Amino acid sequence: EVQLVESGGGLVQPGRSLRLSCTASGFTFGDYAMSWVRQAPGKGLEWVSFIRSKPYGGTTEYAASVKVRFTISRDDSKSIAYLQMNSLKTEDTAVYYCTRHKKFSSSWYNYFDYWGQGTLVTVSS
Amino acid sequence: EIVLTQSPATLSLSPGERATLSCRASQSVSSYLAWYQQKPDQAPRLLIYDASNRATGIPARFSGSGFGTDFTLTISSLEPEDFAVYFCQQRSNWPLTFGGGTKVEIK
Numbered sequence: 001e002v003q004l005v006e007s008g009g010g011l012v013q014p015g016r017s018l019r020l021s022c023t024a025s026g027f028t029f030g031d032y033a034m035s036w037v038r039q040a041p042g043k044g045l046e047w048v049s050f051i052r053s054k055p056y057g058g059t060t061e062y063a064a065s066v067k068v069r070f071t072i073s074r075d076d077s078k079s080i081a082y083l084q085m086n087s088l089k090t091e092d093t094a095v096y097y098c099t100r101h102k103k104f105s106s107s108w109y110n111y112f113d114y115w116g117q118g119t120l121v122t123v124s125s
Numbered sequence: 126e127i128v129l130t131q132s133p134a135t136l137s138l139s140p141g142e143r144a145t146l147s148c149r150a151s152q153s154v155s156s157y158l159a160w161y162q163q164k165p166d167q168a169p170r171l172l173i174y175d176a177s178n179r180a181t182g183i184p185a186r187f188s189g190s191g192f193g194t195d196f197t198l199t200i201s202s203l204e205p206e207d208f209a210v211y212f213c214q215q216r217s218n219w220p221l222t223f224g225g226g227t228k229v230e231i232k
Binding site for chain 1: 126159161168169170171174175180181212214216219220221222223224225226
């Protein structure tokens with residue numbers, strides 16, 4: 001069974017940092033691209049960050065709203081994806097979901113076929 | 126950035142009725158559009174990808190259509206568990222973007 005479990009959320013002051021983790025199980029983590037998607041309270045979904053699998057360079061993409069401040073990374077030996085969030089702003093308050101990209105042959109679609117339960121990040125003084 | 130506009134914002138229907146949800150893109154996304162369902166306090170679930178392909182385990186009452194800028198999600202006969210919020214998402218261009226959502230509520 002595929003599982004994605006996020007951790008690391010919490011209350012943080014504006015300008016501070018936080019690192020989220022996503023621990024994956026039930027599939028070969030290294031074969032998949034991964035993304036973080038967030039949802040502000042009572043709002044819609046916003047894609048945040050993406051990382052390719054290592055065979056495709058492990059390169060990354062970011063939403064303009066978080067570029068420079070957030071960094072996505074992965075440790076395939078531990079089946080964990082990370083989101084390092086620096087210089088946090090109040091508008092970063094949201095539930096952060098770890099997502100797996102749907103497989104397509106040896107590559108992937110940029111759609112999300114599995115989601116974690118989410119971890120709440122609250123940025124407030 | 127491609128903007129996805131969903132309509133209506135809220136759809137009030139009874140179980141057994143047909144639901145038709147719309148998603149319009151600000152520029153062509155070809156067939157690169159997905160639909161997700163989200164229930165309260167749950168993560169979204171992938172329903173449809175590439176406009177018309179049902180994801181694994183999704184019942185046949187869910188269908189998608191469209192190409193270019195106009196897309197539709199149809200639920201042929203609403204079951205009680207289908208009352209939820211539905212989002213569309215495009216993969217044509219970076220950044221990946223979502224629509225604002227349509228809430229399907231019980232009339």
